[in-house]
Amino acid sequence: MSSHDPVGPTSPPGAVPAQWVPPRRATRMRDMAGLLAAALVGVAALAALALILVQVGVGKGVVGTALAVVPLSLVLLGIRWLDRWEPEPRGALAFGLLWGAGVAVLISLVVNDLTMYTVAQATGDLDAGVLAAMLVSAPVVEELAKGAGVLVLFLARRRYFDGVVDGLVYAGVVAAGFAFTENVLYFGRAGDALAETFVLRGLATPFAHLLFTACTGAALGLAARSRHRAAAWWLFPLGLLAAMVGHAAWNATSLYAGSGYLLVFALVQVPLFAGVVGLAVWLRRQESAVIRRNLAEYARAGWFAPHEVDMLASLPRRSTAVGWARRAGGSAAGEAMRRFQRDATTLAFRRQLAATGRIDLRAHAASERDLLTAVTAERHLVLAAAAAAPGARR
Numbered sequence: 001m002s003s004h005d006p007v008g009p010t011s012p013p014g015a016v017p018a019q020w021v022p023p024r025r026a027t028r029m030r031d032m033a034g035l036l037a038a039a040l041v042g043v044a045a046l047a048a049l050a051l052i053l054v055q056v057g058v059g060k061g062v063v064g065t066a067l068a069v070v071p072l073s074l075v076l077l078g079i080r081w082l083d084r085w086e087p088e089p090r091g092a093l094a095f096g097l098l099w100g101a102g103v104a105v106l107i108s109l110v111v112n113d114l115t116m117y118t119v120a121q122a123t124g125d126l127d128a129g130v131l132a133a134m135l136v137s138a139p140v141v142e143e144l145a146k147g148a149g150v151l152v153l154f155l156a157r158r159r160y161f162d163g164v165v166d167g168l169v170y171a172g173v174v175a176a177g178f179a180f181t182e183n184v185l186y187f188g189r190a191g192d193a194l195a196e197t198f199v200l201r202g203l204a205t206p207f208a209h210l211l212f213t214a215c216t217g218a219a220l221g222l223a224a225r226s227r228h229r230a231a232a233w234w235l236f237p238l239g240l241l242a243a244m245v246g247h248a249a250w251n252a253t254s255l256y257a258g259s260g261y262l263l264v265f266a267l268v269q270v271p272l273f274a275g276v277v278g279l280a281v282w283l284r285r286q287e288s289a290v291i292r293r294n295l296a297e298y299a300r301a302g303w304f305a306p307h308e309v310d311m312l313a314s315l316p317r318r319s320t321a322v323g324w325a326r327r328a329g330g331s332a333a334g335e336a337m338r339r340f341q342r343d344a345t346t347l348a349f350r351r352q353l354a355a356t357g358r359i360d361l362r363a364h365a366a367s368e369r370d371l372l373t374a375v376t377a378e379r380h381l382v383l384a385a386a387a388a389a390p391g392a393r394r
Contacts, residue, residue, distance in 0.1 A: 038095055044102030048181050051109065056188030064187030067198050071206035072180045078207070079172040082165060082280050084315055085287045086345045092153055093173050099149035100177025107145040108178075112137045134255060139247035142178070146209070147216040147240050149174040154220045154232065162349045164221030165283050171217025175209040182209075205269070208250060211276060215242035227357050287349075288313050294348040294355075303372055304344070312344050329385025336385065340378035347371040 053061035115137035120129030153170045154161050161167070183201055190197040219239025223232035250269075257264045292313035299309050311317040318341050326334030347368065354364040 034091065034095075038091065038098070041095055041098040041102055044106055045098045045177070045181070046102070048102045048105040048109070049184065051106070052181065052185045052188065056185065060188040061184060063194075064184040067187045067194075067202060068180050068183035070198075071183060071202040072176055074206045075172065075176040075179070075210055078210075079169055079176070082172070082284065083169045085165075085284070085291065086162070086342070086349060088166065088169055092157060092170070096149055096153055096170050096173035097177040099152070100146055100174035100179075101181045102177070104142065104145035104149060104174065104178045105181045108138070108142045111141045115141075131255070134251045135248055138251060139244045143212060143216065143240055143243040143247055146171075146174050146178055146213045147236070147243065150213065150217050150220060151232075151236060154224070158224070161220070161224040162353065163225045164218050165287060166224065167217035167219070167221025168214055168280070168283075169217075170220075171213040172210050175213040178213075179206070179209040204265070207273060207276075208269075211273065212243045212247045212250070214276065215239045215246065225356070288315075290352050291345060291348040294351040295344060297351070298347070298372075303375070308344075312341060312348075325382050325386065329382065329388070333382050333385035336378045336381040340375055340382065343371050343374045343378065347375065 049061075049065070052064075056064065112133045116129040116133040118129070119132040120126045123129070150167070150171050153174075154167075186197055186201055187194060216236065216239040219235040219242075220232055223235045226235075253261060253264050253268075292309060295304055295309045295312055298304050299306055304312075311321050321341070322334050322337045325337035350364060350367055350371070354361060
């Protein structure tokens with residue numbers, strides 16, 4: 001790479017201190033704001049769950065809550081599988097989960113019930129109110145409420161929101177939280193049909209809400225990759241529209257398909273879900289390619305050895321490397337290896353943003369120096385711990 005390349009890797013320093021303290025990324029005010037926001041969405045989640053327990057009864061609500069943990073676990077495992085290369089902060093993921101379980105549910109419960117009663121009173125037909133709530137209010141209000149949570153995370157973490165995978169991950173946790181609380185309500189109301197309801201909602205279609213909200217998350221992920229900072233304000237509505245249409249179609253199928261519901265589910269929903277899984281697999285491979293390509297540039301400048309690039313671009317090799325570090329130098333070495341992998345991955349993704357003009361180059365230069373210093377220090381810690389371990393070769 002030419003020395004005139006504005007995003008080219010700098011030359012490695014002669015020595016880096018073994019102990020490195022990462023730069024502070026947030027002010028105390030931002031930390032306090034984050035804690036306050038987390039507390040508020042936590043209170044909202046408790047309020048939503050309490051409201052549902054009042055509606056269905058404590059006993060049925062407890063049973064519904066226990067059963068709702070099953071699909072929640074399935075969805076979170078899927079999100080964890082997708083979020084392997086550069087895991088999102090647990091605090092941000094918890095915020096999204098609680099937003100979905102609390103804020104989005106409370107908004108939806110109030111507006112959907114208001115819609116149902118208003119239409120029923122205006123028409124004198126309760127069934128008309130139910131139809132209006134299911135086919136109009138629920139798709140629009142629920143996707144707006146969930147999408148707002150994804151948008152908040154996008155705006156709060158704009159600098160670290162790297163692309164479509166991040167959008168899918170954040171949309172996934174918001175949708176998972178919403179589906180959890182909603183399932184408590186459905187399971188609590190199921191009565192004698194509890195087993196059938198659990199199989200349908202908890203085992204057959206646990207990813208339904210995720211598929212809808214994924215449209216919004218993917219749209220914001222595309223906005224994060226755009227060179228235009230205002231792209232989110234036209235991509236976000238498009239993603240919401242797709243989510244609403246998909247949600248409305250899903251509800252209409254459950255209302256009108258009757259005995260043919262399972263056939264529609266097999267012919268439409270299963271292929272759709274398979275397509276989303278295929279997209280997720282493709283995105284993971286793309287992230288591997290980005291890591292390999294960008295870290296190879298730093299390897300040519302002397303920052304990484306070729307075998308390190310191979311390791312960092314392969315999830316199985318990463319796990320093997322962490323295991324080796326832990327066996328050779330104990331838990332401290334294993335943790336240093338994890339930090340080395342995380343910071344090297346962030347370095348590769350930030351370079352991709354800079355190379356495509358989606359990040360200020362001066363900010364990138366400062367971030368690049370910090371990350372290069374970090375990975376060098378972390379490598380030193382791993383090797384020093386391994387050399388100092390009992391039984392290491394002298």
